[in-house]
Each structure stands twice: as C-alpha cells, then as structure tokens.
Amino acid sequence: xxxxxEPGSSRSSRSRRRISVVGVLGELLLTAGVLVxxxxxxxxxxQDILVGGQLHTAAVQQSKEWDKKAATTxxxxxxxxxxxxxxxxxxxxxxxxxxxxxxxxxDYYRPIAQGVGTVDVLDKYNLGHYPTTxxxxxxxxxxxxxxRSAYGGNLHLIHQLHVGDHIFVETQDxxxxxxxxxxxxxxxxxxxxxxxxxxVPGAQPSDRMITLxxxxxxxxxxxxxVAYGMFDKFYPRDASKxxxxxxxxxxxxxxxxxx
Amino acid sequence: xxxxxxxVLPGPWWxxxxxxxxxxxALLTVLVLWVFPWVQTFVAPQDVTxxxx
Numbered sequence: 001x002x003x004x005x006e007p008g009s010s011r012s013s014r015s016r017r018r019i020s021v022v023g024v025l026g027e028l029l030l031t032a033g034v035l036v037x038x039x040x041x042x043x044x045x046x047q048d049i050l051v052g053g054q055l056h057t058a059a060v061q062q063s064k065e066w067d068k069k070a071a072t073t074x075x076x077x078x079x080x081x082x083x084x085x086x087x088x089x090x091x092x093x094x095x096x097x098x099x100x101x102x103x104x105x106x107d108y109y110r111p112i113a114q115g116v117g118t119v120d121v122l123d124k125y126n127l128g129h130y131p132t133t134x135x136x137x138x139x140x141x142x143x144x145x146x147x148r149s150a151y152g153g154n155l156h157l158i159h160q161l162h163v164g165d166h167i168f169v170e171t172q173d174x175x176x177x178x179x180x181x182x183x184x185x186x187x188x189x190x191x192x193x194x195x196x197x198x199x200v201p202g203a204q205p206s207d208r209m210i211t212l213x214x215x216x217x218x219x220x221x222x223x224x225x226v227a228y229g230m231f232d233k234f235y236p237r238d239a240s241k242x243x244x245x246x247x248x249x250x251x252x253x254x255x256x257x258x259x
Numbered sequence: 260x261x262x263x264x265x266x267v268l269p270g271p272w273w274x275x276x277x278x279x280x281x282x283x284x285a286l287l288t289v290l291v292l293w294v295f296p297w298v299q300t301f302v303a304p305q306d307v308t309x310x311x312x
C-alpha cells in the first residue's frame with residue numbers, strides 16, 4: 001500500500017542535535033584550517049596564474065598604444081635607439097620570453113617598470129629595472145629583478161632557459177633581441193652581477209647585455225639566481241607592418257596570442 | 260554550527276545546495292580579490308634584488 005505520510009513529517013520527528021561549545025569550536029578550527037590551505041593555494045599557485053593573465057593584457061594594450069604613436073615617429077632601421085630612463089615605478093618596457101610560455105595560459109608578456117623598490121615596483125607585479133644600470137640597447141648592462149614566485153612570479157621559470165634562447169625587451173621604439181648565455185648563483189650581496197661588465201667592477205663595457213636577477217631556491221631568499229643575455233639585434237617598430245614589425249618568433253605573442 | 264545553517268536555509272535540499280554553492284563562490288571571490296592580497300603584505304617580503312648591506 002502507498003505510504004501517505006507527508007514528506008516533511010519524518011524530519012520534524014527526528015531528534016535535533018544540541019549545539020555544543022566543543023562542536024562549534026571544532027567546526028571553527030576546521031574552517032580556519034581550510035582557509036589557511038586556500039590562502040596557500042592562492043599564494044603559491046593561483047595568484048601567479050591570475051596575475052600573469054592581467055600582466056599579459058596590460059602588455060598587449062601598451063604595445064598597441066605604442067603602435068599608434070609609431071606611425072608618426074618612425075625610427076631609422078640602422079640605429080639602435082636608447083630611450084631616457086623614466087620616473088620611478090613607471091612602466092616603460094615589456095619582457096617577452098618564448099621559453100616561458102605555458103600551454104593553456106596567455107603567452108609570457110609582462111611589463112618592466114623603473115626601479116627595484118619592493119613595495120612600489122616589485123609587489124605591484126612589475127619586473128623592475130635597476131635604476132643604476134643601463135637602458136635597453138645601451139652599451140653596458142640592462143639589469144632587471146622580479147619575484148620568483150608570488151606577486152606574479154615573473155621570473156618563476158628563469159632556471160629553464162636554454163643557451164641561445166631569445167629574450168626580447170619591447171619599448172616604444174621596437175624590440176631588442178638578446179640571447180641567453182648562462183646562469184650564475186650569488187649571495188644577496190653579489191652586486192657585481194649588475195655592473196656594466198658583470199663581475200668586473202670599473203671595466204669599460206663594449207657589449208650590450210641583459211641581466212635578470214631573482215631569488216633562489218624557490219620560496220627562499222637565501223641566494224640570488226642570475227641569468228645573462230647578449231644583445232643580437234634591434235627590430236624597429238613600424239606601424240605599417242603586421243604586429244608593428246615585431247620579430248616573427250613573437251608575432252603571435254605581441255598580438256595577444258595564447259600557446 | 261553548519262548543521263544549524265543547513266536547517267535555517269529555506270526550500271528543498273537542492274535549493275539549499277545551490278544557495279551554499281553560490282555563497283561559497285562569493286566568499287572565495289572576496290578572499291582572492293581583497294583578503295588574501297592584504298594577508299600577503301604581512302608575510303615577510305621576498306627580497307629578490309642584489310644590494311650592498
């Protein structure tokens with residue numbers, strides 16, 4: 001025979017558990033534990049993916065704005081232009097490293113700002129340019145620093161560079177192509193790595209170099225990891241060409257592509 | 260605490276589940292956008308530059 005009891009009646013007849021102090025305390029502690037795990041997941045993983053996407057968008061927009069200006073101020077093809085240093089914390093360039101593209105995420109394309117202040121530059125998700133070092137394309141050393149993880153983790157994959165990998169610095173004028181040469185590990189006080197001729201204080205530079213510094217090992221500040229690159233070539237920005245005249249290797253990246 | 264929350268919520272079980280999922284998503288959004296970045300400023304800053312002491 002069909003059971004004609006109302007659906008809700010079985011619940012109302014069930015005895016309700018009393019809320020106990022220990023029970024609530026236990027649930028609060030479990031909640032706190034879950035929140036701490038959520039924070040760690042965000043801090044060490046999710047944050048850098050979210051920030052990486054934002055930085056990619058900012059870099060693509062900046063490049064398009066530079067394209068608009070390029071039509072009126074073209075740069076000679078045989079000159080390697082050197083722009084003057086901007087004010088502190090101002091973004092003036094983008095870094096493009098094809099080796100650091102991660103499948104399923106926007107291509108590696110991130111802004112460089114002037115200065116290496118922790119609070120005003122690096123914690124604002126920028127790569128920072130050591131203000132005492134040279135500008136892109138200038139004879140000497142263009143040295144930049146960024147977080148290895150968290151705050152965007154802009155140099156997270158610095159240890160994965162292969163000899164000869166291209167490192168591109170994009171400015172309003174165009175693209176400076178450097179080739180990765182070697183890694184070095186130093187103490188946090190190893191300021192020689194950002195000299196115009198690295199580790200040779202006072203020497204007169206004849207090459208154009210790029211130096212990237214970050215912390216090492218992961219999640220520690222005990223050492224610094226340093227990557228050097230040597231200048232190859234300059235590609236001037238030309239609004240009449242696709243992608244503003246960006247090199248073929250990074251054309252898709254500059255136009256906002258994903259891997 | 261959570262059992263009491265479940266009893267307070269209105270509607271059949273599937274509506275309660277939907278309400279809880281939406282509330283959880285809203286909580287996570289607030290955490291990621293505002294709370295976690297604020298907490299991060301209290302974690303010791305990671306120094307990544309080379310500099311003289």
